[in-house]
Amino acid sequence: MTTTATKKDSLYQKAKAEFDVTLDRRLTLDQLEDQVSRLSKARENPAPVKKQPVPLRVKNVITGNEFDYDPIWKGNSDLQVIAWSE
Secondary structure: OOOOOOHHHHHHHHHHHHHOOOOOOOOOHHHHHHHHHHHHHHHHOOOOOOOOOEEEEEEEOOOOOEEEOOHHHOOOOOEEEEEEEO
8 A cells, every 4th residue: 555645745744844843734735835834934034032121120029128130039939020121
C-alpha cells in the first residue's frame, strides 16, 4: 500500500521544516495556506519588540515602607510597584 502526498501534507511538512510549527491537518487547504502565508509574512516583517517598564519604587503593603526596587525582590507579593521607569 502506497500513500500519496496531498497538498495539505506538503504544506504541513513545509511549515514544520521552515517555521518549526505543527499545523492542524484537520483544517481546510485554504486555512492551511493562509497560515503558511502568515508565517512567512511574520518572518519577513517581525513585530517590533516593546520595551518592558522596570519598577523604580515599591511599597511594602504590610508595613507601608517605600524604597527603591531591587531585581532580587521580583515576584514578591508583599511589594506593590508605585513608580515605573521607562
